[in-house]
Structures are given as structure tokens and as C-alpha cells.
Amino acid sequence: MSGSGGADGAGVRRTDLRRVTVVGSGLIGTSIALALRARGVDVTLTDPDPASLRLACDLGAGRPLDGAAESSPADIAVIAAPPAVIPAVLRDAQDRKLAQVYTDAASVKASVVAGAERLGCDMATFVAGHPMGGREKHGPGAARADLFLGRSWALCPTDEADAGSVAAVTELARLCGADPLVLEARAHDRAVALVSHAPHVASSAVAARLLAGDGAALTLAGQGVRDVTRIAGGDPAMWTEILTHNAGPVAEVLRETAADLAATAEALRTWSARTPADPPGRAPAGTETPSRDGAGGGDDDGLEPVRDLLARGRSGHGRIPGKHGAVRRPVYTVIPVVIPDEPGALGRLFAAAATAGVNIEDVRIEHSPGLPLGVAELYVLPEAVDTLAAALSADGWSVHPGA
Numbered sequence: 346m347s348g349s350g351g352a353d354g355a356g357v358r359r360t361d362l363r364r365v366t367v368v369g370s371g372l373i374g375t376s377i378a379l380a381l382r383a384r385g386v387d388v389t390l391t392d393p394d395p396a397s398l399r400l401a402c403d404l405g406a407g408r409p410l411d412g413a414a415e416s417s418p419a420d421i422a423v424i425a426a427p428p429a430v431i432p433a434v435l436r437d438a439q440d441r442k443l444a445q446v447y448t449d450a451a452s453v454k455a456s457v458v459a460g461a462e463r464l465g466c467d468m469a470t471f472v473a474g475h476p477m478g479g480r481e482k483h484g485p486g487a488a489r490a491d492l493f494l495g496r497s498w499a500l501c502p503t504d505e506a507d508a509g510s511v512a513a514v515t516e517l518a519r520l521c522g523a524d525p526l527v528l529e530a531r532a533h534d535r536a537v538a539l540v541s542h543a544p545h546v547a548s549s550a551v552a553a554r555l556l557a558g559d560g561a562a563l564t565l566a567g568q569g570v571r572d573v574t575r576i577a578g579g580d581p582a583m584w585t586e587i588l589t590h591n592a593g594p595v596a597e598v599l600r601e602t603a604a605d606l607a608a609t610a611e612a613l614r615t616w617s618a619r620t621p622a623d624p625p626g627r628a629p630a631g632t633e634t635p636s637r638d639g640a641g642g643g644d645d646d647g648l649e650p651v652r653d654l655l656a657r658g659r660s661g662h663g664r665i666p667g668k669h670g671a672v673r674r675p676v677y678t679v680i681p682v683v684i685p686d687e688p689g690a691l692g693r694l695f696a697a698a699a700t701a702g703v704n705i706e707d708v709r710i711e712h713s714p715g716l717p718l719g720v721a722e723l724y725v726l727p728e729a730v731d732t733l734a735a736a737l738s739a740d741g742w743s744v745h746p747g748a
């Protein structure tokens with residue numbers, strides 16, 4: 346094992362990782378195992394739950410670990426178990442000399458590293474890790490070989506970690522299709538509080554409100570509420586563990602989020618108490634709705650907290666990097682195109698874009714049930730907008746750049 350990796354002529358990564366043991370064959374462990382199997386790595390699996398282990402093996406993720414039968418330690422052992430048990434599982438694996446190098450997949454890092462140090466684990470061969478790909482489901486049945494493609498994979502080695510250990514775990518992350526990123530455990534935890542843990546709680550808060558809705562209200566649920574609440578489907582026990590292991594940073598983000606929500610709610614409550622009708626900016630000339638001080642709608646209408654949050658939210662959303670990574674990926678421009686709701690329409694649209702030489706980076710389809718038309722939102726590089734809009738218009742498509 347050298348961990349150098351590389352790409353052969355067919356673009357398939359070669360690797361010097363020969364054998365990896367996955368401890369914890371749930372969603373993440375089995376997904377890592379499937380990705381490694383696809384790269385030709387020999388994977389052995391273990392899990393205290395025999396049903397999970399059997400399902401992972403039946404899915405082709407590897408073979409059950411039989412410690413007695415292995416002639417030598419694996420190159421790497423990946424511990425993909427719940428955060429609280431990782432230090433003890435690591436210590437046990439190191440005592441059994443399961444592998445040369447060890448990593449984990451837990452969503453929190455400082456408590457795992459501290460726990461491993463407390464238990465006297467060998468920190469030279471342990472590189473704490475966190476693949477930033479996942480799902481709201483759990484168990485091996487939800488595993489996917491492509492779960493980590495294009496995702497970041499945080500590595501948090503302590504100062505004691507051997508360079509060879511870091512190189513080996515870096516190679517493991519790359520073999521799974523991810524982009525490894527080395528950072529200190531506490532910095533990792535602050536970052537994921539912002540981009541993963543607090544968003545999970547916010548999603549749960551929105552989803553929990555739905556319990557108060559009647560059947561008719563829920564029938565009206567569209568894609569927006571589905572997008573916002575998808576991750577609320579995660580396992581409550583696992584998420585309680587994640588949140589308590591990163592409690593301080595998560596509480597800080599939630600406090601600021603709650604302040605934004607409270608200011609917005611207060612502005613809307615005040616607005617609704619004083620205005621019988623007509624939202625700002627929509628009233629016919631001369632009939633502007635009054636504000637508390639008697640002025641017409643505008644900057645002093647008390648809605649500034651609402652506008653401010655919506656504007657900051659839009660900017661914040663624009664900062665989320667896409668598939669090409671934070672530095673390299675520009676923000677895409679969306680071109681809405683009206684398409685007939687009929688077989689082959691999307692194929693013809695994509696073919697027209699290909700003829701124009703423009704790559705469609707992403708696409709979303711908006712359907713109105715019962716209508717014969719839909720809108721395809723094409724995500725393209727800003728410099729391709731004019732070319733694509735002109736080519737599609739010339740081809741007869743109803744194109745609406747800037748809409």
C-alpha cells in the first residue's frame with residue numbers, strides 16, 4: 346500500500362489499496378464498500394446486526410470478515426458506526442490489529458478524536474474522517490456506490506498522525522469519488538454545524554409544523570416543502586447523537602436562525618395587525634396601504650426584516666458550491682424554456698442544446714398537473730446563456746432568459 350493512486354488510460358483510478366475492512370455495514374459503511382468494490386478493492390464487512398451484514402454482503406458490498414482466516418491486517422479499517430461507539434470500536438479494532446490504518450465516518454469529529462485519545466488509541470494510524478454524502482434513510486438497503494461522487498470528504502488527522510496514514514485515507518476518499526479536505530476537528534464541527542446539523546434541525550422544525558395541518562392542506566404540498574423537509578426523514582436516534590456531540594456550534598447557528606425567524610414573524614404579525622388588504626408594492630396608485638406612522642408602503646413600512654431575510658437567503662443559497670467544487674464552479678444561470686408535455690420533448694430540447702454546443706449543467710422540470718405544457722429550467726454557465734437562448738429561439742422554442 347502506498348496510497349499514491351492515479352488514473353490509467355481508460356480514466357479508471359488505479360490503487361494500491363488491496364483490502365479494506367468496513368466495521369458497521371449500514372448506509373454509509375455499505376456505500377463505501379460498494380464504491381470500493383467497484384474499484385476492485387477486496388472488502389471485508391462486519392456488523393453486530395447479522396441481518397445488516399447479510400444484506401450488505403448480498404448487495405455485493407464484500408464478504409463477512411473472518412478474522413481468523415485473514416493472513417494479514419487490511420490496509421484500512423473504516424468504522425462506519427454511530428458516533429458514540431467509535432472510540433471504543435477503534436480501540437478494539439487496533440487491539441485486534443484489524444488493519445494498518447484506521448478511519449471513521451462519523452458526522453462529528455472533535456468528540457470522536459477526544460474519545461479516541463482518552464481510550465489510548467494509537468493516533469499515528471488513525472485519521473478521523475467524514476464523507477459529506479448521505480441520505481435521509483439508513484441501513485444497507487439504502488446504500489449506493491455513487492453516494493460520495495463529487496462530495497467533499499473531511500479528514501481530521503491529529504498532529505500525531507503518520508503522513509502515510511493520511512495518504513492512505515486520502516486515497517480511500519478519492520477511490521469513492523470524493524474530494525478529500527484536511528481540516529482541524531473543531532473547525533470541521535463548526536463548519537458542519539452550519540452546513541449540515543443546524544439545517545437538519547431547521548428541516549425538522551418545518552416538517553414538525555406539518556403535523557398541525559389537515560389533510561386538505563397537505564394535499565397542496567408541492568416540491569418546495571418536499572425539498573425543505575427531505576432530510577427531516579433521518580433517523581431521530583442517530584441525529585440526537587450527532588446533535589449532542591456537536592451541541593455548542595449547532596446551538597449557536599440555531600440561535601441566529603431563530604433570531605431571523607423571530608424578526609420576520611414579528612414584522613409580519615405587526616403588518617397583518619394594521620393592514621386589512623393589499624401587500625406592499627401591489628396596490629393601485631393612490632391607494633397605498635398605510636403603515637403605523639401613516640406613511641405609504643416602501644422602505645419604512647416595517648417589512649425590512651422580511652425583505653432583508655429573503656435577500657440574504659437568496660445570496661446564501663448562491664454560495665453553495667455545485668458539482669465542480671467551491672472554487673472552480675461558477676454560479677449557473679437558469680434559462681426557463683416552455684416545453685410541451687409529450688414524449689420526446691425533453692430529448693429534442695437537449696439535442697438542440699447539443700447542436701448549439703452548450704452543456705446543460707443541470708435541469709429541473711416544473712409541471713402543472715392537467716396542463717399540456719411544462720417549464721424546463723436549464724442550468725448553464727453564464728457565458729453560454731446568449732448562445733443557447735439564440736439557438737433555441739431560432740429552433741422554435743419558447744425561451745425566457747431572465748424570467
Ligand SMILES: NC(=O)C1=CN([C@@H]2O[C@H](COP(=O)(O)OP(=O)(O)OC[C@H]3O[C@@H](n4cnc5c(N)ncnc54)[C@H](O)[C@@H]3O)[C@@H](O)[C@H]2O)C=CC1
Nearest residue numbers: 369370371372373394425426427428451452479480483484
Ligand atoms: N446518514 C448519513 O447520511 C450520514 C451518516 N454519517 C455517519 O456515518 C455513521 C453511520 O451512519 P449510517 O450509516 O447512516 O447509519 P446506519 O444506521 O445505516 O448504520 C450504522 C451501522 O452501525 C452498526 N453498529 C452499531 N453499533 C456498532 C458497533 N458497536 N460496532 C460496529 N457497528 C455498529 C449498526 O448495526 C448499523 O448497521 C454515523 O457515525 C453517521 O454520523 C456520515 C455521513 C452521512
Ligand SMILES: O=C(O)C(=O)Cc1ccc(O)cc1
Nearest residue numbers: 452476477478479480481576
Ligand atoms: O441527505 C443529505 O443530503 C445529506 O446531506 C445527508 C448527510 C447527513 C449527515 C452527514 O454527516 C452528512 C450528510
